[in-house]
Amino acid sequence: xxxxxxxxxxxxxxxxxxEFKALEDLSMHVPSGSYTAVIGHTGSGKSTxxxxxxxxxxxxxxxVQVGDFxxxxxxxxxxxxxxxxxxxxxxxxxxxxxxxxxxxxxxAFGPKNFGVEQKEIEERVTNALxxxxxxxxxxxxxxxxxxxxQMRRVAIAGVLAMKPKVLVLDExxxxxxxxxxxxMMEMFYTLxxxxxxxxxxxxxxxxxxxxxxxxxxxxxxxxxxMEGKPLEVFKRKEExxxxxxxxxxxxxxxxxxxxxxxxxxxxxxxxxxxxxxxxAFRLERRDxxx
Amino acid sequence: MNNSMxxxxxxxxxxxxxxxxxxxxxxxxxxxxxxxxxxxxVWSYGILxxxxxxxxxxxxxxxxxxAKGLKPVWFLIIFTFLLHLFVSRQGDILFTLxxxxxxxxxxxxxxxxxxxxxxxxxFTSLLTLTTSxxxxxxxxxxxxxxxxxxxxxxxxxxxxMSISLRFIPTLMQEAEKISKAQASRGVDFRTGxxxxxxxxxxxxxxxxxxxxxxxxxxxxxxMEARGYQGGEGRTKIRAxxxxxxxxxxxxxxxxxVAATIGTRM
Ligand SMILES: Nc1ncnc2c1ncn2[C@@H]1O[C@H](COP(=O)(O)OP(=O)(O)OP(=O)(O)O)[C@@H](O)[C@H]1O
Ligand SMILES: [Mg+2]
Numbered sequence: 327x328x329x330x331x332x333x334x335x336x337x338x339x340x341x342x343x344x345e346f347k348a349l350e351d352l353s354m355h356v357p358s359g360s361y362t363a364v365i366g367h368t369g370s371g372k373s374t375x376x377x378x379x380x381x382x383x384x385x386x387x388x389x390v391q392v393g394d395f396x397x398x399x400x401x402x403x404x405x406x407x408x409x410x411x412x413x414x415x416x417x418x419x420x421x422x423x424x425x426x427x428x429x430x431x432x433x434a435f436g437p438k439n440f441g442v443e444q445k446e447i448e449e450r451v452t453n454a455l456x457x458x459x460x461x462x463x464x465x466x467x468x469x470x471x472x473x474x475x476q477m478r479r480v481a482i483a484g485v486l487a488m489k490p491k492v493l494v495l496d497e498x499x500x501x502x503x504x505x506x507x508x509x510m511m512e513m514f515y516t517l518x519x520x521x522x523x524x525x526x527x528x529x530x531x532x533x534x535x536x537x538x539x540x541x542x543x544x545x546x547x548x549x550x551x552m553e554g555k556p557l558e559v560f561k562r563k564e565e566x567x568x569x570x571x572x573x574x575x576x577x578x579x580x581x582x583x584x585x586x587x588x589x590x591x592x593x594x595x596x597x598x599x600x601x602x603x604x605x606a607f608r609l610e611r612r613d614x615x616x
Numbered sequence: 617m618n619n620s621m622x623x624x625x626x627x628x629x630x631x632x633x634x635x636x637x638x639x640x641x642x643x644x645x646x647x648x649x650x651x652x653x654x655x656x657x658v659w660s661y662g663i664l665x666x667x668x669x670x671x672x673x674x675x676x677x678x679x680x681x682x683a684k685g686l687k688p689v690w691f692l693i694i695f696t697f698l699l700h701l702f703v704s705r706q707g708d709i710l711f712t713l714x715x716x717x718x719x720x721x722x723x724x725x726x727x728x729x730x731x732x733x734x735x736x737x738x739f740t741s742l743l744t745l746t747t748s749x750x751x752x753x754x755x756x757x758x759x760x761x762x763x764x765x766x767x768x769x770x771x772x773x774x775x776x777m778s779i780s781l782r783f784i785p786t787l788m789q790e791a792e793k794i795s796k797a798q799a800s801r802g803v804d805f806r807t808g809x810x811x812x813x814x815x816x817x818x819x820x821x822x823x824x825x826x827x828x829x830x831x832x833x834x835x836x837x838x839m840e841a842r843g844y845q846g847g848e849g850r851t852k853i854r855a856x857x858x859x860x861x862x863x864x865x866x867x868x869x870x871x872x873v874a875a876t877i878g879t880r881m
Contacts, residue, residue, distance in 0.1 A: 342684070343627050343678060382799060382800065384798045392621070398716075401649060407802065407804070410799070410801075410802055415797075415800045417793065417796070417800075420787050420797065422790070422793070422797070422821065422823055422827060423794055423801075423819075423823055424824035425818065425819045433820070435802075436801035438802075439801060439804075440802045470826065484801065485800075488801065488802070501714070556644060571661075
């Protein structure tokens, strides 16, 4: 399913002293099956943006299209249920939404609400547990007895069990240890590829955007600041600095190497080890030459 | 956030009313509430209404916002009026509309009761509109201070109040966040039978309680870690001082009270 935002403006508490324009005249397009990263300084409107995807928020002006669903400013939405079934949202700190007695029941909560059959639900729970790399023995435990990281995984499994076509991730790895972060991002990418999902990732990590995303959208103060392919966007270092964003470390490093030694290496998502090898090789060759 | 929740809806500003000592505001409101019940003539009601509306204007909070906050009580005010009109039948019949007699006495009684109600709500809401919750608790603690001699736990009460007030917006935010998360998982809070809607509340309430308890525990720990040992010997970061404007307001209010009592019948 593809997503399209048409000149969307969103205002919180309109008509009160607390009125706040969180999105302004924002247009963007996410093709079906693509992986898009949304980046922006804190308070730039990322979470507000993604809540339009399943009509939790309705545009104050403009319209949002998700597959066949169109949400326009000032119009009542119909068919919310089937829209929400197709769009899974993993919120910031999703472990706060757990409530059932057992992990199994909590994961089954979404599918149950959407009327999936009991037999299929059990299958989905098993698959979702596997996808988030939790063992079968947590199935009957209370989610509140798990560690923070495990709780996060249960919550994510609960969203995956809905079998959404669009997966929206709002900083899904915030507060996890580095290894857990990597595992989780890999897991989402595998799912994205395997299920042909349309994925939108909200992140503060330039590295993740560079590694996984097909497209990058940069927000600033509720407006779209930049968009494009990750490598192109991250070339514009000076502009990114204006909105307090850095470029990924790898790119920063390669740029410094070029400045110091004149050796320019094209980054094409090579693993670090390979980059190091190439750099060593080129350095040696240069020394030989001299 | 629910915009019609005016209680606790502080609108920062710089008007005279905003800058008054919170004790002044609380005392004036306290006596205003009493004086409202003394009013019984057109003049006395007129003076009090003018005073309340004038004060509302002086806060410089947009009137539409003040009115919006009164929305939940409009219903009660109008209901009171209609109840009096249709149920109690006293005095002469004033006129008959569509075969229904309107009694003079009930009209007056309904009117004054609704007006009283309106004045009370309007005036007290001005306190919460112009005074931050922290100021209010400080003022209450200061005003209740004499009760300490009677072993009344003034400090603890004030602390409880300020913590609750502090966490109301947090809890509301949290509730909104969780209800959005559950709505994304297919919970429908708006339609369905009463039973369906009741059971839709559970996925909202449990996470809310869990996080509130966790928060309370963390807060207690953080306070102890920073050396909190109760009210004994604790100094205040914000000292409350009456300024000339406060005395002026007291004097002005005293005149209003005198005028109201003077125009009683
Ligand atoms: N319910 C709300 N009512 C009023 N204002 C809000 C509400 N939610 C968010 N805002 C404001 O809208 C702006 C954008 O918020 P949003 O949560 O979309 O930011 P964000 O980009 O997700 O930030 P972060 O990286 O911190 O998660 C912020 O300035 C915030 O204060
Ligand atoms: Mg956010």
